[in-house]
Amino acid sequence: MVMLRLVSDPSGTSWPAPARGTFEISDFRFANGERLDGLRLHYQTVGRLRVDDRGRATNAVLIMHGTGGSSDQFFRDIFAGELFNPGQPLDASKHFIIVRDGIGHGASSKPSDGLRARFPRYGYRDMVRADHQLLTEGLGVNHLRLVMGTSMGGMQSWLWAGMYPDFVDAAMPLASLPTQIAGRNRMSRKMIIDAIQEDPGYDGGEYTEQPVQGLKAALNVLTWMSSVPLLWQHEAPDRDAADEFLDKRMANSLQTTDANDLLYQVSSSADYDPRPLLKNITAPLLAINSADDQVNPPELGILEEGIKEVRRGRAVVLPISEATRGHGTHTYAALWKDELVRLLDESQPLYSPLRK
Numbered sequence: 001m002v003m004l005r006l007v008s009d010p011s012g013t014s015w016p017a018p019a020r021g022t023f024e025i026s027d028f029r030f031a032n033g034e035r036l037d038g039l040r041l042h043y044q045t046v047g048r049l050r051v052d053d054r055g056r057a058t059n060a061v062l063i064m065h066g067t068g069g070s071s072d073q074f075f076r077d078i079f080a081g082e083l084f085n086p087g088q089p090l091d092a093s094k095h096f097i098i099v100r101d102g103i104g105h106g107a108s109s110k111p112s113d114g115l116r117a118r119f120p121r122y123g124y125r126d127m128v129r130a131d132h133q134l135l136t137e138g139l140g141v142n143h144l145r146l147v148m149g150t151s152m153g154g155m156q157s158w159l160w161a162g163m164y165p166d167f168v169d170a171a172m173p174l175a176s177l178p179t180q181i182a183g184r185n186r187m188s189r190k191m192i193i194d195a196i197q198e199d200p201g202y203d204g205g206e207y208t209e210q211p212v213q214g215l216k217a218a219l220n221v222l223t224w225m226s227s228v229p230l231l232w233q234h235e236a237p238d239r240d241a242a243d244e245f246l247d248k249r250m251a252n253s254l255q256t257t258d259a260n261d262l263l264y265q266v267s268s269s270a271d272y273d274p275r276p277l278l279k280n281i282t283a284p285l286l287a288i289n290s291a292d293d294q295v296n297p298p299e300l301g302i303l304e305e306g307i308k309e310v311r312r313g314r315a316v317v318l319p320i321s322e323a324t325r326g327h328g329t330h331t332y333a334a335l336w337k338d339e340l341v342r343l344l345d346e347s348q349p350l351y352s353p354l355r356k
């Protein structure tokens with residue numbers, strides 16, 4: 001029995017306190033040939049790793065955040081408070097939960113550390129390979145009971161399950177599609193990239209003050225990309241409330257966003273295309289989207305087609321309700337945790353715990 005210290009958010013919900021760490025890869029080679037000496041990956045873990053009598057990890061879970069996010073986004077009542085407590089689906093007294101900041105995000109290596117636009121142009125596959133190295137070399141995790149993620153982390157879950165099929169017992173991508181970033185999604189990203197680069201203040205990435213005009217335009221596109229008509233109508237039910245909602249959101253984002261970091265984050269999906277990997281996926285995979293997700297809307301039919309390629313794949317599209325949160329439904333665990341429990345039941349752990 002692991003004793004877990006609890007932390008809580010202002011709502012009074014509690015979850016086990018994470019431990020933080022940083023893993024450094026001395027000479028990381030990116031898929032495009034660029035290199036970085038000293039790639040840092042910051043991570044948070046909850047629980048304790050268990051291995052079987054042959055040293056194989058039995059209880060590790062990797063959770064990956066979305067574009068512009070970080071590991072911190074999961075330590076909230078709506079996620080950690082629904083999943084990591086005793087008796088909950090990813091009970092931290094039984095699981096070893098790893099939540100990392102992907103390359104270019106959070107406290108991991110990123111352009112704003114100093115290299116600016118000379119930072120290597122990373123892609124999703126680089127992020128997944130670096131995470132694999134963090135797990136195997138940094139944390140002694142040679143097998144995952146579950147890989148899951150939201151949005152970009154959802155897309156990376158498809159990649160993980162296809163690139164390292166023997167490494168995972170189960171995969172759960174949330175708010176993602178198993179295809180190249182194209183159509184409205186790619187166009188939105190191009191708008192963000194162009195808005196930043198075309199601001200004269202951007203100066204090829206060598207700005208001393210944020211290129212505010214371009215950055216604002218980029219953040220507006222980002223807001224629009226994942227907007228939630230029903231929820232926002234409720235949260236901003238009259239003209240002034242809507243203006244205030246947007247102004248607050250913009251002010252917050254401007255304080256925390258660096259133009260190069262955002263440019264890189266939004267660009268990094270350029271290499272994403274899991275289609276050639278779908279037939280390589282052997283583990284049960286459960287993809288969850290929601291019908292009000294403007295980034296991955298159900299009328300595209302891409303999830304339904306792609307999931308047929310996955311031998312043990314299943315897809316669920318949550319209907320729009322008063323409780324769904326558009327693209328952000330992915331972090332509201334109460335809305336899909338029953339499905340997670342079903343996935344864990346359906347999938348057999350390849351290795352079983354050492355019983356003492």
Ligand SMILES: *[C@@H]1O[C@H](CO)[C@@H](O)[C@H](O)[C@H]1NC(C)=O
Nearest residue numbers: 162163164165166276277280
């Ligand atoms: C498919 O899975 C195998 C392991 O079973 C792995 O070696 C291979 O790299 C994967 N294919 C691709 C295209 O990643």
